[in-house]
Amino acid sequence: MQYLFDHTGRRYLDLFGGIVTVSVGHCHPKVTAAAREQMDRLWHTTNIYLHPKIHEYTERLLATMPSHLQVVHLVNSGSEANDLAVLLARLSTGHFDVISLRNAYHGMGPHGMALTAHSTWKYNVAHMFGVHHAMNADPYRGPWGGARCRDSPVQTDRHCDCAAGHCQASQLYADQLAETLRYSCPKGRVAAFFAESIQGVGGTVQFPIGYLQKAEALVRDHGGLLVMDEVQTGFGRTGEHFWAFEGHGVRPDIVTMAKGIGNGFPLAAVVTTKEVAAKMSEALHFNTYGGGPVSSAVGIAVLDALAEDGCQERAGRLGTRLLHALAQLRDRHPAVGDVRGKGLMIGIELVAEPRGRQPLGTDAVGDVWEHAKDRGLLVGRGGHFGNVLRIKPPMCITDEDVDFAVAVLDEAFTAHLPQ
The missing domain is CATH 3.40.640.10 (Type I PLP-dependent aspartate aminotransferase-like (Major domain))
Structure with missing residues (x-):
């Protein structure tokens, strides 16, 4: 459903859904x-x-x-x-x-x-x-x-x-x-x-x-x-x-x-x-x-x-909750320049300097991306400068998944973003 497993059996929370493709969940039994x-x-x-x-x-x-x-x-x-x-x-x-x-x-x-x-x-x-x-x-x-x-x-x-x-x-x-x-x-x-x-x-x-x-x-x-x-x-x-x-x-x-x-x-x-x-x-x-x-x-x-499965209602409710939580991360991390989206179509733009909106370098963005992956969280990357984290999960995620995602991203931002 919302999880993927690697060759060792390790579980990952998939917040990118195969590039916004898996809508109701991986291997959904009905489908x-x-x-x-x-x-x-x-x-x-x-x-x-x-x-x-x-x-x-x-x-x-x-x-x-x-x-x-x-x-x-x-x-x-x-x-x-x-x-x-x-x-x-x-x-x-x-x-x-x-x-x-x-x-x-x-x-x-x-x-x-x-x-x-x-x-x-x-x-x-x-x-x-x-x-x-x-x-x-x-x-x-x-x-x-x-x-x-x-x-x-x-x-x-x-x-x-x-x-x-x-x-x-x-x-x-x-x-x-x-x-x-x-x-x-x-x-x-x-x-x-x-x-x-x-x-x-x-x-x-x-x-x-x-x-x-x-x-x-x-x-x-x-x-x-x-x-x-x-x-x-x-x-x-x-x-x-x-x-x-x-x-x-x-x-x-x-x-x-x-x-x-x-x-x-x-x-x-x-x-x-x-x-x-x-x-x-x-x-x-x-x-x-x-x-x-x-x-x-x-x-x-x-x-x-x-x-x-009530996917649209879930997308609205959990997406709004996730957006508000990510906005709190923006307030704590100066290099999080913008949090935006609606439902479970969410972007986090990372910047080198908030006032000028200069995009964060791809190496630093990659460090955040890899840190999240190593902690069991998969997100996408996008934007012209490759500095936007893309969150578009299967629409079957839970409140617990939201809490986990926010905690991992907070940890990754603390470790790799300029403070």
Whole structure:
């Protein structure tokens, strides 16, 4: 479930979940049984032949979505899902140019690498044609934002002039998106705007409250679609909603999802409207393994486990508790520059000097990371500078796991961070 064991039998608390992929727990008995039962009955057949599991699963998946989203394309990974979303947006709007945000990560396929705005994940090959990156709306590291700007139980300690319930930073960042639309896109027309509900690989960056609503309005005014990337944030991980975009108050035209959808089994999806999907009838399109019998059976079992185990409620309750405890560590350790997130989508940014937000060097971050591992705690690393500890565990952790994680991190910070 939330634990992994090495070759000696030593146990580790997994707070990274296979890079935010194990949603309901390693080897969850319900999911494992569903896969085994389906494999004993029918392992694979091309989907030009009807099999009931794919239809049962897509109906179950659509029941979790807003009613205007009525079509599912099943694929195998988040990169495939985002590549297909780019194709859908370009076909349905008739426009070519696409906008994503700096610091975004949307995969390593041809379109995904173009959407991704991390030089550390980009190879020196042609991939950027028609994709533009707008300024990232980051209340901690960006030029605007502060202590009243995030939808999180824990705010940055950066000064903020925003009045309660009115985030000035969101408008300033939206103005930068408007500049990108005005100057970079042909005649101001765009096919789509891509955004993660919370940036994952980029270091659990949360946008200012209201930013995505403003971005959605701008993009629609310029002929484009809103594409929400829920590869890491979906399936209840943020606690308050099943889909994290619901917390932003937006109405996406396309939603991409992967990782937690299959609890580690290769499964992903693009969910969209009938109008957008209609363009796919103009030529043949096929995915050999997408929506196969076993992956569909696994997807159904994951949805069952999420509901039966109360994963969304647990993510909200324990995530909030963990965030508050980590904020206390930030107050005690000057090199903990920021604690942020929602539910069990959490980031801890380590800095060399809090006032200037200079990233902590990778060697020191690595020492913290290794210390935690040696004490039986697995966390991830992310952010452009590799200085953000990423906490995204299976959503079956306990209060005892939270206490253990905080104690180990406190010990690691004391041992390896500048005090």
